[in-house]
Amino acid sequence: MWSNFSETLTKSHWDIDMAGSRTLTIVKPDAFASGKAGRIIAHLEQAGFKVKAGRVLHMTQAQAGAFYEVHKERPFYGSLVSFMTSGPCMPLVLEKANAVLSLRDAIGATDPAEAAEGTVRKLYAESKERNAIHASDSDENAEREARFFFSESELIAAL
Ligand code: CMP
Secondary structure, three states, rough: OOHHHHHHHHOOOOOOOOOEEEEEEEOOOOHHOOOHHHHHHHHHOOOOOOOEEEEEEEHHHHHHHOOOOHHHHOOOHHHHHHHOOOOOOOEEEEEEHHHHHHHHHHHHHOOOHHHOOHHHHHHHHOOOOOEEEEEOEEEEEEEEHHHOOOOOOHHHHOO
């Protein structure tokens, strides 16, 4: 038992038997401001996702800047960081088969004007920036982004 326990502790708690089945989403500040956050989470549950970890937080400029660092050179970076720090948001670890692709299908295109009918962004987003929800774009980024918000022990609890 002890050997299994210590082996578990030294492995990645993202990878154990979970490859491809989890992703990271963020319900964004515009959804909290307009009172749509609960409906968005219900929509995701209806689409078959299980919430495995989550918290509400109000990101600092440093946190939002670091989370979106990949967009640092883009013209919208400053405005995006300012929006993401304008109020609370809710990162969630979600579980479903083919989680990354399945979630991207469920939320729709970045710009709600281009999002398919019935998707989260079509139903709840305001604009390309204030677009209600973020979703990881690959398994690798899902793990990186989950680790950005959640500790190892929270990921263990989410197994
Ligand atoms: P998200 O999926 O969180 O990933 C990056 C975010 O940048 C995106 O959702 C939008 O909120 C924002 N974004 C992407 N493209 C633009 C754009 N052209 N103008 C403003 N914001 C954008």
